[in-house]
Amino acid sequence: MSNSDATTARSRGLSRTCSRSGCRKIAIKTLTYIYADSTAVLGPLATYAEPHAYDLCNSHSEKMTVPMGWTVLQHSPDTNNVGPSDDDLMAIADAIRNVGKSETTKEEKVAKQVPQQEVGRRGHLRVLPS
Numbered sequence: 669m670s671n672s673d674a675t676t677a678r679s680r681g682l683s684r685t686c687s688r689s690g691c692r693k694i695a696i697k698t699l700t701y702i703y704a705d706s707t708a709v710l711g712p713l714a715t716y717a718e719p720h721a722y723d724l725c726n727s728h729s730e731k732m733t734v735p736m737g738w739t740v741l742q743h744s745p746d747t748n749n750v751g752p753s754d755d756d757l758m759a760i761a762d763a764i765r766n767v768g769k770s771e772t773t774k775e776e777k778v779a780k781q782v783p784q785q786e787v788g789r790r791g792h793l794r795v796l797p798s
Contacts, residue, residue, distance in 0.1 A: 684717060686725035695723030699732065708734045711743040 684695045698714040699722040
């Protein structure tokens with residue numbers, strides 16, 4: 669198993685073992701079948717373990733064979749492009765800022781409309797009279 673594949677699987681929080689009996693290695697790929705099309709699909713490790721999918725380690729995924737007449741589709745993600753891009757992170761930050769601004773203005777409006785006295789305070793909780 670290559671170190672980068674195992675590191676990628678661990679960084680995603682995915683540390684399942686290979687589905688082959690007797691194998692205790694970390695799975696890095698998931699194998700699924702499309703019986704109607706006689707196709708086997710080998711891709712990156714699925715986010716969730718599925719009952720009809722097989723998680724495979726690197727050595728078993730390389731040695732995998734399919735029945736005669738079947739097609740194998742292999743999907744290999746770009747390892748250089750792992751995680752969100754800078755544009756994605758900036759969009760998330762802008763969205764959070766906008767939500768924070770709109771919530772602050774709503775709270776200020778409510779506070780100005782209904783002046784209430786504080787009866788007691790404990791940490792971040794406040795008791796207000798009914």
